[in-house]
Structure formats: structure tokens, C-alpha cells
Amino acid sequence: MPDRKPIIVVGAGAAGLLAAGSAAAAGAKVLLLEKMKRPGLKLGITGKGRCNLANTAPVTEVLARFGRNGRFLRQALQAFDSRSLIQFFAGLGLEARVERGGRIFPVHDRAPEVVRVLRRWLESTGATLKCGHPVTRLRVNNGRLTGVEAGRRFYPAAAVILTTGGASYPATGSTGEGWELARALGHTIIPPRPALVPLLPVSTLPHHPAGLNLRNVRVRLKIDGKKRQEEFGELTFTPDGLGGPTILTLSRAAVMALADNRQVLMVIDLKPALDETRLDLRLRRDLEKRSGEQLASILRGLLPRELVPTALALTQLAPDRRGSEISAAERRRLRRWLKEFQIPIGGHRPLAEALVTAGGIALQEVDPRTFASRKIPNLFFAGEVLDLDADTGGYNLQAAFATGRLAGLKAASIQAR
Numbered sequence: 354m355p356d357r358k359p360i361i362v363v364g365a366g367a368a369g370l371l372a373a374g375s376a377a378a379a380g381a382k383v384l385l386l387e388k389m390k391r392p393g394l395k396l397g398i399t400g401k402g403r404c405n406l407a408n409t410a411p412v413t414e415v416l417a418r419f420g421r422n423g424r425f426l427r428q429a430l431q432a433f434d435s436r437s438l439i440q441f442f443a444g445l446g447l448e449a450r451v452e453r454g455g456r457i458f459p460v461h462d463r464a465p466e467v468v469r470v471l472r473r474w475l476e477s478t479g480a481t482l483k484c485g486h487p488v489t490r491l492r493v494n495n496g497r498l499t500g501v502e503a504g505r506r507f508y509p510a511a512a513v514i515l516t517t518g519g520a521s522y523p524a525t526g527s528t529g530e531g532w533e534l535a536r537a538l539g540h541t542i543i544p545p546r547p548a549l550v551p552l553l554p555v556s557t558l559p560h561h562p563a564g565l566n567l568r569n570v571r572v573r574l575k576i577d578g579k580k581r582q583e584e585f586g587e588l589t590f591t592p593d594g595l596g597g598p599t600i601l602t603l604s605r606a607a608v609m610a611l612a613d614n615r616q617v618l619m620v621i622d623l624k625p626a627l628d629e630t631r632l633d634l635r636l637r638r639d640l641e642k643r644s645g646e647q648l649a650s651i652l653r654g655l656l657p658r659e660l661v662p663t664a665l666a667l668t669q670l671a672p673d674r675r676g677s678e679i680s681a682a683e684r685r686r687l688r689r690w691l692k693e694f695q696i697p698i699g700g701h702r703p704l705a706e707a708l709v710t711a712g713g714i715a716l717q718e719v720d721p722r723t724f725a726s727r728k729i730p731n732l733f734f735a736g737e738v739l740d741l742d743a744d745t746g747g748y749n750l751q752a753a754f755a756t757g758r759l760a761g762l763k764a765a766s767i768q769a770r
């Protein structure tokens with residue numbers, strides 16, 4: 354059937370590459386249109402350049418990482434779970450390794466290589482990729498899509514899969530255009546907001562230790578004084594706020610609370626391995642043993658050097674006090690600060706700097722068994738363009754791959770009819 358209309362996939366990110374390749378591998382004629390000069394620009398910088406492809410957690414746990422909307426992904430993830438994903442990439446010659454927390458990475462630790470193997474696979478399936486083709490309109494006639502406009506050209510289509518991503522890291526091509534294309538066809542867009550984004554304190558911390566990375570800390574998020582969520586792991590002091598895996602994970606709830614004008618507080622336990630009693634013993638011992646030394650120097654035995662001036666300022670203790678001069682009340686103040694370093698949060702970095710966009714195409718308008726629009730039967734969605742976002746850990750890419758694959762297969766069955 355040389356003149357049959359193709360399935361057009363809009364956006365060659367993780368979801369679009371899987372959608373286009375899966376549809377073509379299933380026998381469909383496929384055209385993948387990407388607005389940037391190269392496909393997979395975001396995929397190529399994921400996981401700090403290492404690409405955390407997915408997570409080995411059982412499907413139910415992966416769904417939970419997406420919050421309330423997670424169950425929408427059940428069919429897609431069951432059809433393409435982490436084991437199938439590892440097998441799929443192994444089939445392309447890309448071996449994977451599992452790290453702490455079930456995180457799956459390519460053994461060579463090179464995200465651009467992931468893009469390269471997907472591109473090679475895409476070519477092998479017979480799909481056509483055209484870069485430098487921004488899609489500006491989806492054309493509909495009698496309730497069905499007839500094709501897409503890109504530049505000044507019209508491309509007829511049997512079906513369209515919209516995989517334009519979210520609106521974070523716009524330099525990679527993800528600028529939220531897909532939402533406008535879908536909105537023009539009557540789809541509802543849940544307002545986009547940043548998820549996995551650094552947070553900003555209400556006021557700058559004294560001696561803000563920019564660049565300092567803390568490992569093995571416990572961070573509690575309190576909203577209006579009530580504990581909401583807790584994370585254990587790394588925290589980074591960014592140039593003007595807080596980042597790192599613990600904060601990024603807590604940021605989703607924090608951003609929503611800030612939007613509702615609620616009080617957001619981060620409470621950091623810098624010594625989670627020591628309870629109050631043991632920490633007190635440790636402090637006492639340090640102060641006695643080093644009674645002639647200045648407090649600033651004693652604290653360097655307990656804290657990273659960069660955090661000591663902040664600790665002294667916030668506990669209102671002078672750096673040149675001697676160990677022997679610290680009263681029991683002052684020791685308690687110090688102990689409390691080490692267990693409960695409180696940072697009121699007043700804002701967040703912009704959506705453009707978030708790792709993931711929350712919000713997007715409303716899920717009630719999409720069929721989770723096929724990822725087809727409930728409004729236009731030959732329109733499909735996959736990836737971050739949908740109102741889906743998860744914690745760090747490989748879940749976002751896993752969802753983009755799995756939904757892309759399912760949408761591609763289902764769209765291919767439309768063309769076959």
C-alpha cells in the first residue's frame with residue numbers, strides 16, 4: 354500500500370521515538386516530525402548525562418510514584434515493565450545496570466548513546482524522521498484528524514500521536530506547544546507547574562553554603578505546621594536555595610502548597626543516625642575533650658566546614674567561644690538545630706528549570722487502554738504532554754517509553770483497519 358496515509362508522531366523525545374518505532378515495527382507507515390535539528394535533546398541530558406532509564410520497582414510501586422494519576426499508567430506499564438524495557442534495550446545492543454534504589458542506567462553511563470541506539474532502531478523499523486519540522490496545527494474534518502501543518506506544508510495522516518513533552522528545559526525543544534495544539538481541538542489542559550524543582554527560602558540563609566552537598570540527611574516537609582512527607586538522602590545548597598534528590602521529590606507538594614498560599618517549611622535532620630540522647634552525649638564529649646578550642650573549630654568535627662558559619666549564626670553562638678564556655682542551654686540549642694534545621698520556603702525556581710512538568714492534557718479525556726483521545730478517535734498522546742509526573746528514580750522516562758510504545762501500537766492498529 355504505497356499511498357496509504359502515515360501515522361504522524363509529533364515530537365521525537367523518549368515517548369515519540371518509542372511511539373514511532375513501535376508503530377513502524379508493527380507494520381505501519383510512520384512519519385516522525387521533530388521541531389529541533391536533532392531528536393532526543395532532553396533524553397540526551399537526562400540523569401546528569403547518564404540517563405536513568407527506568408526503575409526495577411514493581412508496577413504498583415511505580416504507579417504510586419505518580420501520585421493520584423498513577424493508576425492511569427497501569428496498562429501501559431504492565432505491557433512494558435522494567436524487565437521488558439531492559440530486554441528491549443539489550444536487543445538494541447544497550448546493556449543496562451541496576452543501581453541503588455532500583456535505578457536502571459545504561460552500563461556505559463552515556464545518555465547521548467541511548468538517543469543514538471533509539472535513532473538507529475527507528476531507522477531499522479522503516480519510520481521516517483524529519484527534524485526542523487515544528488508542527489503548528491492539527492487539522493480536523495468531521496471529528497477526525499486529517500493531518501498536520503508544519504511550516505507551510507500540510508502532511509495528511511491516518512492518525513496523529515502527540516508526544517511534545519512538557520515545558521521544562523525549553524532549550525531542548527519542550528516548550529508546551531503540544532498543549533495549544535490539543536486545546537484547539539477541545540482538550541482540557543491542567544495548568545502546568547514545576548515538579549522536581551529547586552526551592553527558595555523565604556529569606557537568604559546566613560552564609561548560604563552554595564554548592565554544598567549533604568548526604569544521608571532526613572528532610573521533612575511541613576505544610577501549615579503539619580508533617581506532610583519525609584525523604585532521606587542528598588540535599589544540595591543551590592546558588593539561591595535548596596535542591597538535590599530529597600528536595601526535588603518534596604518539591605511537588607511544596608509547589609502546590611505555595612500556590613495555595615500555605616506555609617511551607619523544610620526541617621532538616623543533619624544527624625539522623627543519632628537520637629537526641631546520643632547526639633547530646635556526642636556534643637558533651639566533643640565540648641569536654643576540646644574545651645580549650647573555639648566552637649567554630651569544634652563544630653567542624655560535626656558538620657561540613659561550609660555549614661559551620663550558618664550553624665553559628667542560626668544558633669546565635671559566637672565562633673570564638675571556647676568549648677568549656679558553652680552552657681547546657683546553649684548545647685541544647687545546638688543539638689536541637691542539628692536535629693531540626695528549619696528553613697521556611699517562600700518560592701521555587703521557574704518551570705523552565707524544573708526536571709519535569711506537572712499538569713498537561715487532562716487524563717479523563719484519554720483512554721488509558723489505548724492512549725487515544727476520547728474526543729478525536731485518531732488522536733493519541735504519550736509522555737510528559739499528559740498530566741503525569743513522578744519523583745526522581747527513572748519513573749518519568751519509564752512512563753514516556755511505555756506510553757509511547759502503547760500509543761504507537763494502538764495507532765498502528767488503526768492504520769491496519
Ligand SMILES: Cc1cc2nc3c(=O)[nH]c(=O)nc-3n(C[C@H](O)[C@H](O)[C@H](O)COP(=O)(O)OP(=O)(O)OC[C@H]3O[C@@H](n4cnc5c(N)ncnc54)[C@H](O)[C@@H]3O)c2cc1C
Pocket residue numbers: 363364365366367368369386387388389392393394395396398399400401404405406407486487488489516517518519521522525526527528529530531707708709735736737738746747748749750751753
Ligand atoms: C535535566 C533533566 C534530567 C532528567 N533526568 C531524568 C532521568 O534520569 N530519568 C527520568 O526518568 N527522567 C528524567 N528527566 C525527565 C524526562 O527527561 C522527561 O520526563 C522525558 O524526557 C519526557 O519525554 P517526552 O518524550 O514526553 O518529552 P520530551 O523528551 O520533552 O520530548 C518532546 C519532544 O517534542 C518536540 N516538540 C515539541 N513541540 C513540537 C512541535 N510543535 N513540533 C514538533 N516537535 C515538537 C521537542 O523538541 C522534543 O524533542 C529529566 C529531565 C531533565 C530536564
